[in-house]
Amino acid sequence: MYANSVVAIVVLSLFAVATSSMAAQRIVLGELFTNTSCGPCRPANLKLDTLAIEHSATLALIRYHTWWPSSADPFYQANIIENTARTNYYDPGYVPYFWIDGSPAGASHSYWDGMITNRESVPSLFEIHLDGSMGGDTGRLKAKIIITQAIPWPALVVRCVVTESNIYWPAPNQMLWHHQTMRDMVPGPSGTPITTQPGDTVEMSWYFTVDPAWVWDNCETVLFLQKDEEREVLQSAKLAAPAFAQRPATVHIDPDSVNIHLGSDFCYTATVTTHTGTQQCFYGIADVTLPNGNSYPGNPVAGPTYICVSPHQTKAIHICHTVPFNAPTGTYIYTVKIGTPPDDLIDEESTEFTVSFW
Known part of the structure; x- marks a missing residue:
């Protein structure tokens, strides 16, 4: 073992649902700190490759690359800022070092299987459902986080990470294939407080850009x-x-x-971009959600407007709405949708704005 010598658009909406008496199956998060010049990191990574297969349904993995024993590690160099930030967050004293749901599991990889299995048996109070879509080189990840029971910690942080696997590179420590390599933390290592x-x-x-150097089909969020x-990590997906x-x-x-x-x-300015070789035509509408969580009775507040955009082109429009003097104060959610009603929704995006007296 080697001693350590030494960032999308977020949309948050809350609405009440019936509280469930059932907890959710836990998806365990494993985070490995490694380096391509670290000899002991090779067997640790190979062990994790096996565990990734054996626990494929209940284990999510991220591998961060440190700057020691060699800062020439290409996976560290590919994202110095976020690899460094996450390393400093946990402050491992050496590599390899493994963390299971935020708890230290060290370098003794023979114990990791049992530790992961034990953690998998602990139900989570959260459910996380993910949905993703791509438009050109821009990815969008949508998450629905459901709190199934009363929780004692109202202030939490959500972190989103893009990893890449099946990367072939002959490393100094004889590793040839590199998996679950951290590529991007969206919108950054600090995450999003909720x-x-x-x-x-x-x-x-979350929105993120796929780097041309990545093989997107080998990536995972x-x-x-x-x-x-x-x-402590409370739930993963x-x-x-x-x-x-x-x-x-x-x-x-x-x-x-x-x-x-x-x-x-x-x-606001609404910008529509096409990502195909043919002209795209669709309708655009905008809806407002009131501070009390109800839909504005006058929806849609804009549209439906028919739009045609040429192949691989962008069209922008600036829109304004006057907020009445008798409107309720508080936080509103403004959502723009494009598609063909009633069922063909191509894309949507929301933003929050706050209305006050002064």
């Missing part, structure tokens, strides 16, 4: 819910690249401001 209450469902979305105080649906077009909304006074305008 505040939850019993019975809540949290819906979130891993999502996990963590308590930063103790570093994973979605492989082939499960991402292909979108012929995508929509993005960029608000001028998200802090709006009564009587003033909420304005």
Whole structure:
């Protein structure tokens, strides 16, 4: 073992659901800190390759590469900032070092199988459901996090990671194939804070760009819910690249401001991009969700508008709405959708804005 000598658009909505008396099957998160010049890292990685197969349904893996014993590790060099941030978060004293749901499992890989099995048997109070789609080189991961029972920790952090497997590179430590290599933390290593209450469902979305150097079909997105105080991971989920649906077009909304006074305008730019070799035609509409969680009775507030966009082109439009003086104050959710009603939804994106008196 070697001693250590030494960032999307997030949409968050909460709405009440019936509280379940049943806990969820736990998906265990394994995080390995490794280096391609570390001799003992080779058997540890090979063991983890086996465990990834044996626990494929209940284990999500991420492998971070450190700057010791050699900062020339190409997987460390590919993302220095986020590899460094995650290494500093756990502060392993040496590599290899394995963490299971945020708890130290060390370098003795002969014990990892039993530790993973034990952790899998502990139900989670959270369910995580993932859905992904691709538009060109832009991926979107959508998550629905369901709190199945009352929880004692309302403030948590959600982290989203893109990994890549089946990378062939003859390493100094004789490793040839590298798997679950951390490529990107979206939107960054600090994750996205959320505040939850019993019975809540949290819906979130992340956008990320696929680097041309990656083989997307070998990639996977891993999502996990963590308590930063103790570093415990409460639940995880994973979605492989082939499960991402292909979108012929995508929509993005960029608000001028998200802090709006009564009587003033909420304005934004909606940008539609096509990702195919043919012209795409569809309708665009916009809906508003009120601060109390109900849909605005006057929906849609924009559209339906028929739009045609040429192959691999972008079309943008600037839209404004005046917020009435008698509108309720609080946080609104504004959602733009493109597709062909009633069932063909191509893409959608939401943003929050807050209405206040002053």
